[in-house]
Amino acid sequence: MKKALVLGLICAVGAANAQVIIDDFSVPYTKTIVSGSNVDAMSGAVLSGERDVEMRVVSNPFGQDYDLRITGSQLAVISTGFGVLSTLKLQYDGNGDEAGNTGVNKLLTNSGASASGILAGNNNIQVRFLGNDQQLTVSAVLRKDGGIIGQIDKVRAAAAGIGSESFIFTSAQAAQADSLTFVISSDRSGDYAIEGIEAVPEPATMTAIAAGLAALAARRRRNSK
Ligand SMILES: [Ca+2]
Numbered sequence: 001m002k003k004a005l006v007l008g009l010i011c012a013v014g015a016a017n018a019q020v021i022i023d024d025f026s027v028p029y030t031k032t033i034v035s036g037s038n039v040d041a042m043s044g045a046v047l048s049g050e051r052d053v054e055m056r057v058v059s060n061p062f063g064q065d066y067d068l069r070i071t072g073s074q075l076a077v078i079s080t081g082f083g084v085l086s087t088l089k090l091q092y093d094g095n096g097d098e099a100g101n102t103g104v105n106k107l108l109t110n111s112g113a114s115a116s117g118i119l120a121g122n123n124n125i126q127v128r129f130l131g132n133d134q135q136l137t138v139s140a141v142l143r144k145d146g147g148i149i150g151q152i153d154k155v156r157a158a159a160a161g162i163g164s165e166s167f168i169f170t171s172a173q174a175a176q177a178d179s180l181t182f183v184i185s186s187d188r189s190g191d192y193a194i195e196g197i198e199a200v201p202e203p204a205t206m207t208a209i210a211a212g213l214a215a216l217a218a219r220r221r222r223n224s225k
């Protein structure tokens with residue numbers, strides 16, 4: 001009985017370790033814009049092999065800067081000047097799938113055919129924030145063949161500090177998706193930083209592990225009496 005329990009725990013923990021790194025921000029990138037939008041694609045050790053980035057200035061009454069700095073040391077820092085209203089899209093859809101040349105007038109497209117099944121078995125997506133000063137709206141969008149098959153929106157309060165936002169899709173959605181896009185909209189003058197993005201197996205697996213650990217702890221308590 002005891003051996004079976006321990007073996008079960010080892011198997012469960014082994015499954016939990018099968019996380020997928022969506023982006024550890026180890027591919028450096030720096031860009032500043034003051035108006036309009038800019039799209040770039042960077043190949044590297046990210047989900048589907050390419051990070052597509054769209055920066056967009058929604059409103060900028062005082063002509064201030066909107067900076068994106070991916071440091072290459074597990075940090076993406078977004079800084080905007082006074083009064084800037086901005087959105088950032090991070091898209092993982094395989095190589096290509098951006099219309100036009102890199103930079104100005106390039107479009108972030110979503111057909112994503114080259115990244116089929118990228119999240120299969122890992123439907124719990126976690127975005128780790130280091131912090132944010134203004135309120136953020138964070139959306140995670142799954143698509144298949146260009147059509148949205150799942151979207152979860154989260155509001156992150158101003159000055160929320162260090163913490164993760166979890167986006168838990170169904171197993172079917174994760175298995176079918178061929179692209180993953182994050183849309184982050186900040187209130188005016190917002191600055192924020194993201195440490196990493198991962199996908200892990202569905203919460204049911206994690207719940208099973210927690211239950212197993214609780215049972216083990218209870219057994220130890222009984223044995224120690
Ligand atoms: Ca792409």
Ligand SMILES: [Ca+2]
Pocket residue numbers: 052091093096097098108109110
């Ligand atoms: Ca794309």
